[in-house]
Amino acid sequence: MKPITDNNTCRDGSRPYRIFVINPGATSTKLALYENDRAVWMSGAHHSAADLVRFHRSTEQYEYRMDFIRRRMQADGIAVGFDAVIGRGGLLSPLPGGVYRVDEKMKRDLLTAEMDHVCNLGALLADELAQECGCPAFIADPVVVDEMQTVARYTGIPGMMRKSVFHALNSKAMARQYASKAGQRYEDISVIVAHMGGGISVSAHRRGMVIDVNNALDGEGPFSTERAGTLPAGQLVDLCFSGKYTMKQIKKMIHGHGGLMAYTGTNDMITIARRAEDGDEPCRTVLDAMLYTVAKQIGAMHVALHGEEKAVIVTGGIAYSDYCMKRLKAQIDFLAPVVVMPGENEINSLAYNALCVLTGRIEPKDYSEMCRTGR
Numbered sequence: 001m002k003p004i005t006d007n008n009t010c011r012d013g014s015r016p017y018r019i020f021v022i023n024p025g026a027t028s029t030k031l032a033l034y035e036n037d038r039a040v041w042m043s044g045a046h047h048s049a050a051d052l053v054r055f056h057r058s059t060e061q062y063e064y065r066m067d068f069i070r071r072r073m074q075a076d077g078i079a080v081g082f083d084a085v086i087g088r089g090g091l092l093s094p095l096p097g098g099v100y101r102v103d104e105k106m107k108r109d110l111l112t113a114e115m116d117h118v119c120n121l122g123a124l125l126a127d128e129l130a131q132e133c134g135c136p137a138f139i140a141d142p143v144v145v146d147e148m149q150t151v152a153r154y155t156g157i158p159g160m161m162r163k164s165v166f167h168a169l170n171s172k173a174m175a176r177q178y179a180s181k182a183g184q185r186y187e188d189i190s191v192i193v194a195h196m197g198g199g200i201s202v203s204a205h206r207r208g209m210v211i212d213v214n215n216a217l218d219g220e221g222p223f224s225t226e227r228a229g230t231l232p233a234g235q236l237v238d239l240c241f242s243g244k245y246t247m248k249q250i251k252k253m254i255h256g257h258g259g260l261m262a263y264t265g266t267n268d269m270i271t272i273a274r275r276a277e278d279g280d281e282p283c284r285t286v287l288d289a290m291l292y293t294v295a296k297q298i299g300a301m302h303v304a305l306h307g308e309e310k311a312v313i314v315t316g317g318i319a320y321s322d323y324c325m326k327r328l329k330a331q332i333d334f335l336a337p338v339v340v341m342p343g344e345n346e347i348n349s350l351a352y353n354a355l356c357v358l359t360g361r362i363e364p365k366d367y368s369e370m371c372r373t374g375r
Ligand SMILES: Nc1ncnc2c1ncn2[C@@H]1O[C@H](COP(=O)(O)OP(=O)(O)O)[C@@H](O)[C@H]1O
Pocket: 024, 025, 026, 027, 028, 196, 197, 198, 199, 225, 267, 268, 269, 270, 271, 273, 316, 317, 318, 319, 320, 321, 322, 343, 344
């Protein structure tokens, strides 16, 4: 990728491009305004479980999230007047990586998406603000980027194939950043990336392709602050047919009210780690158990990469927690060097992708056309 310099200006050369970025996460909303490649405003917040509990489907959070965005903009005097708005990409059909223009089909598909996650709102929120100022709206590297190798797709039940649903944008951005610092190309190396946010994905990157990854949304891999990981299939079937729970309730156990949230009543790792450090139960034991599932998943990706990974990169909000990182590292540092890159590069990567489109470095893909032709 070419570096962006300060000389990128609008077509008339009079001012920098203004790019508004929206990143709705399971437990947070992050916002930014960029002038070319410079962030001139950043805002966001963690949304408590108490605030989100009233919503069944993520699309029901549209007004809540839009209201949050407008209040943050108003508080800091950010006027609607952008050259592009870019949002996090949602649960569309499996797609190659890249930048996509938000169109009517994409909006329809997101509103009726089979899988539910608040990233489905990224394109919809971006589109509302973009329409207000008459500029284009985009998404980039949505969570459905699918580069899995064939053998990783099988489950043992014909017709049930594994799905690639993960933190594609940040995981690839962090892997690129790591490669570049090591003086290498992402396309030439292997790395494992464990993204630990509201969901946890552990992806195996081989020469620029994510050849295997757990579905971070739907009960696969490690459990997280608010999600169940891989479940014992037989026991799950028994639960489903016990007559005690509706389908909605079971789905919520898997995604939203599962994981540490179900054991401790909070999805906030800062609180859970503090309690664990103080020796409070069940926080201490269930957090250890969660980290154990992450370590095991990293071990599985080590095998997928034949042990050729240069490093295990640990990223996402939870990577800020020294308590968690110390306990995780102790379980995996015999595999490869562990590199902690806390937080996420999603906002920056989204802005970068939008700027590349505005300056003609990237041609945005046509989502409807891609769905029609498969290319
Ligand atoms: N400084 C920190 N120390 C420990 N945990 C943190 C810290 N900052 C954020 N987190 C935790 O990271 C998680 C959210 O990560 P994030 O990547 O922002 O997720 P998402 O985008 O899915 O909402 C939350 O559980 C939050 O409590």
